[in-house]
Amino acid sequence: MHETKDDAAISTPWGGGHSPFAINSKKFGMWLFLVSDTLTFAALLLAYSYLRLANPDWPRPFEFNPGIINATIMTVILLGSSLTMVMAVAAAHANERAKAVRYILLTAGGGILFDILHIREWFHLFSEGYGFGASPQGVPLFGSAFFGITGMHMAHVTIGIIYMFIIAAGYGRGKFDADDVEVSGLYWHFVDLVWMFVFPMIYLMSIKL
Amino acid sequence: MSAHGDPGEPHAAGSIRLFTIVWVWLVAITAIEVFLGYETQHFSPTFMLSLLIVLSIVKAILIVSYFMHLKYEKLSLTLLLIPSTVFCLCMILIFFFPDSLRLLQFRTH
Secondary structure: OOOOHHHHHHOOHHHOOOOOOOOOHHHHHHHHHHHHHHHHHHHHHHHHHHHHHHOOOOOOOOOHHHHHHHHHHHHHHHHHHHHHHHHHHHHHHOOOHHHHHHHHHHHHHHHHHHHHHHHHHHHHHHHOOOEOOEOOOOOOHHHHHHHHHHHHHHHHHHHHHHHHHHHHHHHHOOOOOHHHHHHHHHHHHHHHHHHHHHHHHHHHOOOOO | OOOOOOOOOHHHOOOHHHHHHHHHHHHHHHHHHHHHHHOHHHOOHHHHHHHHHHHHHHHHHHHHHHHOOHHHOOHHHHHHHHHHHHHHHHHHHHHHHHHHHHHHHOOOO
């Protein structure tokens, strides 16, 4: 077959060719979802920053010890689970099914550990009088903003854990292929990425403005 | 691997060793950030916030390009995803900065 000029045109990335981004549709769908989720979290974090500037008496309950140390451990755990996810995707592409499933379950384990530490921190704050729309030194907005953002992130982690278990079960039984593992990896890394902004903006910036 | 036929395509790039190096960098940047959070009294809040945001953006770029593999995808995907996201974020910031800087001037203490 000769390649005519027209064929060349539609095979270029912007020519509306058969697969302009050279990825499958599931992966493309996940990327589009992640872009919209980025904006959700950006809006939440900027709302937090705005409320914080608007209230000079914004509560700062995160002392270096234990608040920031705890959040640092959570950050490292989440980063570690991202690394095991990368290993899982690499193993899946190398067709090492059992190894990939082990790494996916390890990733889910990191997520569960993160959730446990986070919920423990929440209950600690509840015992100090913080709550949804409640704060001991006034400014109840702090409670709404803090638990709103971290709750939204925790919901993402929890959905991610369930997603990992489904992928591990389906991939282990041969129902899903390596591309499905890669798509779930995209989601997991994104949850990690969001925390990389929540951690400095809420915990580390817990200083006098 | 089913969707990609050609050998030596994107997935061949990026070894476990490279990903581990990227991970070590991510942890190191986190350590710098925590150190900044510990040494708060030496920096002004504005300087510290700017520094933290820049470091976080560096981490985000590392995660997106290596862990999320965007560096090894076709350029067309990056050009579709990144500029549109940055544009939308700028549209939020256009309203955020004037309003929040005005708030600072209303402060009594």
